Amino acid sequence: MKTPSIYIVLLILLISCTNEHKLTLTSKIFSGENCEGCPQISINIPMVLEESRLAENINSNISNEISSILLFEETENNESYTIEEAINAFIKEHEEITKLYQDEIETWEATIDGEISYEDKSMITIVLKSYLYSGGAHGYESIRFLNFDKKTGKELNNSQLFNDEEAFKNLAERAFRKAEGISESVSINDTGFMFEEDTFYLPENLGFTEVGIKLLYNQYEVASYADGPIEVIIPYTSAKKYLKRKLKKSITTTTFED
Numbered sequence: 001m002k003t004p005s006i007y008i009v010l011l012i013l014l015i016s017c018t019n020e021h022k023l024t025l026t027s028k029i030f031s032g033e034n035c036e037g038c039p040q041i042s043i044n045i046p047m048v049l050e051e052s053r054l055a056e057n058i059n060s061n062i063s064n065e066i067s068s069i070l071l072f073e074e075t076e077n078n079e080s081y082t083i084e085e086a087i088n089a090f091i092k093e094h095e096e097i098t099k100l101y102q103d104e105i106e107t108w109e110a111t112i113d114g115e116i117s118y119e120d121k122s123m124i125t126i127v128l129k130s131y132l133y134s135g136g137a138h139g140y141e142s143i144r145f146l147n148f149d150k151k152t153g154k155e156l157n158n159s160q161l162f163n164d165e166e167a168f169k170n171l172a173e174r175a176f177r178k179a180e181g182i183s184e185s186v187s188i189n190d191t192g193f194m195f196e197e198d199t200f201y202l203p204e205n206l207g208f209t210e211v212g213i214k215l216l217y218n219q220y221e222v223a224s225y226a227d228g229p230i231e232v233i234i235p236y237t238s239a240k241k242y243l244k245r246k247l248k249k250s251i252t253t254t255t256f257e258d
Contacts, residue, residue, distance in 0.1 A: 022119055023058075023150065024049045030083055032091055037107060039094045041087055045114035046126060048153075057153025062114070062126065065144060069130050070110060097135070109133040117145070118208035122245055123156065124148050125208040142218045143229060145207025158202065161244060165202075168242040172215055172234060173200040179232050193222050213239050 025046040032041030045062060048055035067086035081089065090110060098105045111131045118125040126146045133139030147156045162168045177184060182191055188200045195201065203217040217223065217230040236247055 023055075023124060025116070030087060032087055032110075037098075039091055039108040039110065041090065041110045043083065043087075043110070043112045045112065045128065046116060054150065054153040058124075058148050061146060061148070061153075061155050062128075065128060065146060066112060069112060069128070069132065069142070069144075072132075072134075094134075106133075106135050108135070109139065117214075118210060120247060122150055123208070124150055127207055138225070140219065141229070143205060143216055145205050145214070145216070147207060158206075162242050163244050164242050168234075168239065169200070169202055171238060171242065172202060172232065175234055175238075176200065176215070176232050180230075194224075195222050209233070212236055 026049045028043075028045055028047045030041070030043040032039050043066065045066065047062065048058050063083050064081075066083050067081040070086040070090045071081065090108070094105075094108045109131065110133075112128060113130075114126055114128045116124060117127045124147075126148070128144045128146070129141075130144070131139055131141045147161065148154065149156055149160070158165050173188070174184075176182070177188070180191065180193075182188065187198050188195050189198050203215050203221060205216045205218065207214050207216070212233040212235040215232045215234065219225050219227070219229060221230075223230055240247065
């Protein structure tokens with residue numbers, strides 16, 4: 001009769017081992033004033049809940065990214081702004097523009113949502129999806145990936161992710177050409193893309209997901225606004241030999257045939 005109890009203990013241990021590498025995060029919500037004509041601001045992002053240098057570094061990097069988005073990446077020392085201060089700066093900018101163009105100004109909008117796209121014992125990737133409207137014909141949408149080292153909480157750059165970045169770039173170009181129907185025998189801009197100097201390069205944003213490494217070119221990066229963001233997924237079975245870090249075993253293993 002003791003056997004069921006043993007199974008329950010083993011199940012609890014199994015669940016604990018499965019989740020032991022995951023950080024404890026909470027959803028934090030920020031907003032602006034709710035009044036007529038005021039900018040519509042909605043921010044919902046994950047933050048690490050524990051008190052540690054790791055949590056402080058990750059949360060600080062996320063906060064800096066939010067500030068950069070709200071301040072249009074034009075203000076120096078974005079890192080000195082908290083999210084609340086960046087929201088106030090966004091509102092103040094709207095007020096100043098309203099005073100100058102009282103008959104033309106439209107209601108500004110800022111929406112930012114964040115979520116975890118990948119996590120294992122050594123790294124976590126958070127994706128921020130934003131929409132900003134500050135007048136004009138249309139707003140601007142963007143997606144940003146933040147890949148963090150879970151030992152230090154610092155954001156990882158490409159040299160820290162790949163053991164051979166040039167070889168990975170060549171793999172990415174083959175995947176990009178295949179996804180977009182661009183022959184190997186023609187230039188990368190042959191179908192209308194706008195890569196500088198007609199040479200393929202990795203996007204400013206690449207992040208880890210459950211199905212592979214996502215390469216994401218935001219609007220205007222290599223194509224027109226009307227084309228929207230350009231995405232390509234590199235499956236891990238194709239990319240893993242170029243990665244410096246081992247990936248968790250439960251990820252999808254579809255292969256890109258190059």
